[in-house]
Amino acid sequence: MEELLQHLINGLSLGSIYALIALGYTMVYGILQMINFAHSEVYMMGAFFAYYTAKYLNLSSSPGFGSLAIVLVVTMVLCSLLGLAIEKFAYRPLRKAPKLNVLITAIGVSLFLQYFAQLVFGADPKVFPTLIEEQTLFTIAGAPIKSFDVTILVVSLVSMGVLHFLVYHTKLGKAMRAVSHNASVASILGINVSRVIAYTFIIGSSLAGIGAILVGIKYQKIEPMMGTMIGLKAFVAAVLGGIGSIAGAVTGGLILGISEILVVVYGSSQYRDALAFLILIFILLVKPAGMFGKNRIEKV
Amino acid sequence: MRALKNPLIAALVVLIVASALGLLTNSYIQLIVLFLFVNSIMGMSLNLVNGYTGQFSLGHAGFVAVGAYFTAVMTTKFPVPDGLAGLPYFILISLGSGLLAGAFGYIVGLPSLRLKGDYLAIVTLGFGEIIRVSLNNAPYLGGALGISSIPSMPEVDLGGFVVSNYITSLLFAIFWSVVCFFVIWRLLKSSHGRCFLSVREDEIAAEAMGINTTKAKIQAFVVSSFFAGIAGALYAHFTNYVSPASFTFLMSIDAVIMVVLGGMGSMSGVLTSALIITVLPEILRSLKDYTGGVDLRMIIYSLALILIMILRPKGLFGDKEINLNWRKNVGSST
Amino acid sequence: MSAPLLDVRNITMQFGGLKAVESLSFQVQKGQLAGLIGPNGAGKTTVFNMLTGVYTPTSGEVAFESKKISGLKPFEISSHGLTRTFQNIRLFKDLTVLENVLIANHQHVKYTWTDALFLTEAFQVEETKLVNRAKDILNIFGLSNKFNERSANLPYGEQRKLEIVRALMTEPKMILLDEPAAGMNHSETHSLMELIAKIRKEFNLTVLLIEHDMKLVMGICEQIFVLDHGVKIEDGAPEKIKTSKKVIEAYLGVDADESH
Numbered sequence: 001m002e003e004l005l006q007h008l009i010n011g012l013s014l015g016s017i018y019a020l021i022a023l024g025y026t027m028v029y030g031i032l033q034m035i036n037f038a039h040s041e042v043y044m045m046g047a048f049f050a051y052y053t054a055k056y057l058n059l060s061s062s063p064g065f066g067s068l069a070i071v072l073v074v075t076m077v078l079c080s081l082l083g084l085a086i087e088k089f090a091y092r093p094l095r096k097a098p099k100l101n102v103l104i105t106a107i108g109v110s111l112f113l114q115y116f117a118q119l120v121f122g123a124d125p126k127v128f129p130t131l132i133e134e135q136t137l138f139t140i141a142g143a144p145i146k147s148f149d150v151t152i153l154v155v156s157l158v159s160m161g162v163l164h165f166l167v168y169h170t171k172l173g174k175a176m177r178a179v180s181h182n183a184s185v186a187s188i189l190g191i192n193v194s195r196v197i198a199y200t201f202i203i204g205s206s207l208a209g210i211g212a213i214l215v216g217i218k219y220q221k222i223e224p225m226m227g228t229m230i231g232l233k234a235f236v237a238a239v240l241g242g243i244g245s246i247a248g249a250v251t252g253g254l255i256l257g258i259s260e261i262l263v264v265v266y267g268s269s270q271y272r273d274a275l276a277f278l279i280l281i282f283i284l285l286v287k288p289a290g291m292f293g294k295n296r297i298e299k300v
Numbered sequence: 301m302r303a304l305k306n307p308l309i310a311a312l313v314v315l316i317v318a319s320a321l322g323l324l325t326n327s328y329i330q331l332i333v334l335f336l337f338v339n340s341i342m343g344m345s346l347n348l349v350n351g352y353t354g355q356f357s358l359g360h361a362g363f364v365a366v367g368a369y370f371t372a373v374m375t376t377k378f379p380v381p382d383g384l385a386g387l388p389y390f391i392l393i394s395l396g397s398g399l400l401a402g403a404f405g406y407i408v409g410l411p412s413l414r415l416k417g418d419y420l421a422i423v424t425l426g427f428g429e430i431i432r433v434s435l436n437n438a439p440y441l442g443g444a445l446g447i448s449s450i451p452s453m454p455e456v457d458l459g460g461f462v463v464s465n466y467i468t469s470l471l472f473a474i475f476w477s478v479v480c481f482f483v484i485w486r487l488l489k490s491s492h493g494r495c496f497l498s499v500r501e502d503e504i505a506a507e508a509m510g511i512n513t514t515k516a517k518i519q520a521f522v523v524s525s526f527f528a529g530i531a532g533a534l535y536a537h538f539t540n541y542v543s544p545a546s547f548t549f550l551m552s553i554d555a556v557i558m559v560v561l562g563g564m565g566s567m568s569g570v571l572t573s574a575l576i577i578t579v580l581p582e583i584l585r586s587l588k589d590y591t592g593g594v595d596l597r598m599i600i601y602s603l604a605l606i607l608i609m610i611l612r613p614k615g616l617f618g619d620k621e622i623n624l625n626w627r628k629n630v631g632s633s634t
Numbered sequence: 635m636s637a638p639l640l641d642v643r644n645i646t647m648q649f650g651g652l653k654a655v656e657s658l659s660f661q662v663q664k665g666q667l668a669g670l671i672g673p674n675g676a677g678k679t680t681v682f683n684m685l686t687g688v689y690t691p692t693s694g695e696v697a698f699e700s701k702k703i704s705g706l707k708p709f710e711i712s713s714h715g716l717t718r719t720f721q722n723i724r725l726f727k728d729l730t731v732l733e734n735v736l737i738a739n740h741q742h743v744k745y746t747w748t749d750a751l752f753l754t755e756a757f758q759v760e761e762t763k764l765v766n767r768a769k770d771i772l773n774i775f776g777l778s779n780k781f782n783e784r785s786a787n788l789p790y791g792e793q794r795k796l797e798i799v800r801a802l803m804t805e806p807k808m809i810l811l812d813e814p815a816a817g818m819n820h821s822e823t824h825s826l827m828e829l830i831a832k833i834r835k836e837f838n839l840t841v842l843l844i845e846h847d848m849k850l851v852m853g854i855c856e857q858i859f860v861l862d863h864g865v866k867i868e869d870g871a872p873e874k875i876k877t878s879k880k881v882i883e884a885y886l887g888v889d890a891d892e893s894h
Contacts, residue, residue, distance in 0.1 A: 035418045093610045101609045103418050108605030115598040270437045277426035284411040490750030491743040498737045501726035510712035510741035510804050
């Protein structure tokens with residue numbers, strides 16, 4: 001029983017990281033109908049931004065919420081700038097181009113960042129600085145609750161809460177939903193579509209940055225190729241929940257995280273990475289719109 | 301030079317001249333020449349999906365791996381059947397590689413190609429990774445070590461005149477390259493191939509004109525996977541060794557670059573970029589010392605992808621051919 | 635009266651909370667030239683999309699030759715002999731005029747992949763036939779010197795014509811034309827309408843067309859259905875439509891310019 005509980009908590013924290021990254025995919029998809037392949041590299045770069053921020057401010061000597069907050073803010077800003085730059089220089093020139101071209105560009109950006117990071121940061125893994133000390137905070141039904149997991153859950157919950165507020169209770173959120181529903185109508189109604197797109201990238205990239213820090217805290221290892229697998233899984237989470245749906249991305253992330261941990265524990269760790277793709281293929285066969293998604297109808 | 305008007309012959313001449321250069325020199329160059337053909341087959345076959353049918357696969361390496369491992373297993377773990385030695389045996393094995401890869405293509409394509417959008421890219425990307433992970437964890441297939449001692453093409457003794465195994469390898473490679481070229485070329489001149497093009501151009505209009513676009517996409521994908529498997533078979537014979545590390549995402553990206561750089565939907569373009577893709581890494585190899593072991597190639601490739609899409613979205617060749625006649629007269633020239 | 639060729643029974647199309655078309659019923663008899671008119675946003679193109687399988691009606695049924703076709707995929711409906719053109723021109727842009735037309739005949743092509751690969755006689759005979767047929771129809775529409783032109787390079791009017799040629803090449807029993815004369819000037823429109831009347835006879839076609847230009851519809855259609863806000867408000871012969879109060883109101887109320 002306590003073991004199961006512990007696994008569930010593990011799965012929950014992994015799942016919330018997937019959810020944070022999945023949100024970036026789903027929001028960009030909702031607005032531009034494109035898979036932002038470079039999103040996983042914004043996440044990877046976020047990990048390095050955090051790494052160097054902590055290193056230069058020597059934050060690992062004073063772990064705690066203060067240090068975490070500083071790293072979070074700096075990383076979110078840097079990731080936003082990166083996301084904006086990608087949107088401006090790579091995607092915006094192709095706003096009217098066929099989808100295939102945008103997809104290829106996104107792949108190009110993703111590859112470029114991966115190898116650029118190897119060139120600049122080195123290809124070897126780096127040890128992420130300690131921002132939160134590892135300790136058991138308390139036990140529930142005999143299961144020790146670790147500080148890492150609590151941090152991850154709290155930070156993700158707060159981020160998702162802020163996101164929810166942004167999307168459903170602000171003017172910007174309303175504009176985003178309008179653009180996602182129908183970009184041309186939204187622009188006729190006076191919504192600045194380019195600005196909405198820019199904000200979407202800022203929000204998505206910030207969330208990816210947060211996800212990267214949480215991964216750094218929990219797994220303590222970062223490297224230039226770290227984005228590929230987690231990016232794919234987050235994308236699967238987004239599809240599982242229904243791409244374009246915010247609630248879907250969160251649910252999908254949690255389901256994927258928990259089931260992955262359960263597969264590792266009760267099955268075999270080798271199938272861990274395969275699970276996401278089996279889920280993806282299953283979803284595409286059975287319910288391509290995902291759990292919360294609506295079938296988009298193409299205008300003819 | 302009239303014969304050169306035919307792109308098939310033109311391509312052949314280019315390839316044969318390139319190979320002849322290889323004959324004269326060392327085994328390092330020879331291997332590069334052989335790989336020119338492997339890459340050409342990879343590029344041409346991916347072009348069928350990404351260029352002519354307008355879908356986007358990112359897992360070509362997965363299908364190459366399937367083909368390569370089939371050949372590796374058949375030639376190292378099973379005895380040569382009686383009365384089936386020499387080239388026919390190798391052709392049969394490579395055919396098996398292609399068929400198995402084609403079957404995988406069907407399984408992967410079916411769920412993803414029914415849908416519009418970019419799902420194929422993600423599913424194929426995932427497939428490529430799954431194949432690699434599964435190979436790593438399959439003891440029968442050698443795990444991470446892979447399979448070695450895969451036989452090269454045999455020498456052939458023509459009554460005293462011995463044809464070296466490099467020549468037979470080259471002939472084998474040329475044979476499959478020509479078959480690949482020919483199949484795709486002929487298909488595109490038929491109604492079946494025109495369906496592929498119509499899917500690329502406008503899926504909704506194609507459906508309204510009575511074309512089962514899902515079927516067309518799957519057909520294109522299976523043929524493409526088949527030839528990827530063939531490329532894998534050649535790879536196995538030419539390197540004598542396969543391992544999961546040979547078939548990474550980077551190989552898929554190589555294939556994508558060939559298609560995008562050359563021009564989506566141009567055979568000449570793909571063949572030209574196959575040449576670049578084969579030679580460039582060799583040139584850049586020496587630079588690795590200065591970059592701390594990082595492959596500059598990928599930085600160049602990725603920038604090329606972005607810049608081509610922004611500046612010249614149809615690739616260097618667009619859908620043009622070096623010899624333009626054949627596409628213009630689709631239908632009427634037969 | 636025999637069973638209608640196209641029988642639309644109570645179809646409704648709902649997008650989220652919006653009913654684009656609501657319990658619409660109408661029938662088109664074999665050989666008729668019918669028109670579907672209505673002000674902008676009345677749901678005309680949505681009706682075409684439902685008839686051709688691009689959308690599946692939320693409720694209701696469409697029967698063609700007394701067989702249910704709603705719920706089938708677009709290509710299946712096309713193979714039943716019901717095809718269409720598109721209001722916002724959907725040619726295969728990068729392909730030549732001839733290729734555009736050849737593709738549309740694919741469902742009738744009998745030669746196999748092997749025939750194509752080995753250039754068998756079956757392939758050559760059928761392909762030649764196909765090309766000749768395509769050229770014949772292109773000639774009727776005055777596109778005889780444009781066979782190898784990239785279709786996107788054609789002038790607008792010719793693109794519209796090419797859409798019709800392409801649709802004819804599917805060997806349809808009935809063709810749905812979505813604003814075939816949009817963007818054409820008066821004389822072009824006039825000659826196009828004559829052409830439509832001509833091919834109807836020559837190919838033994840039933841035609842349903844969407845048109846904005848009331849005068850034009852009145853001139854050639856034998857039966858007219860008027861749609862407003864997704865609901866059929868009137869149907870009948872042109873004389874009846876001309877004098878219908880409801881129709882005049884709908885047009886004057888929403889879109890006075892279009893009614894001339």
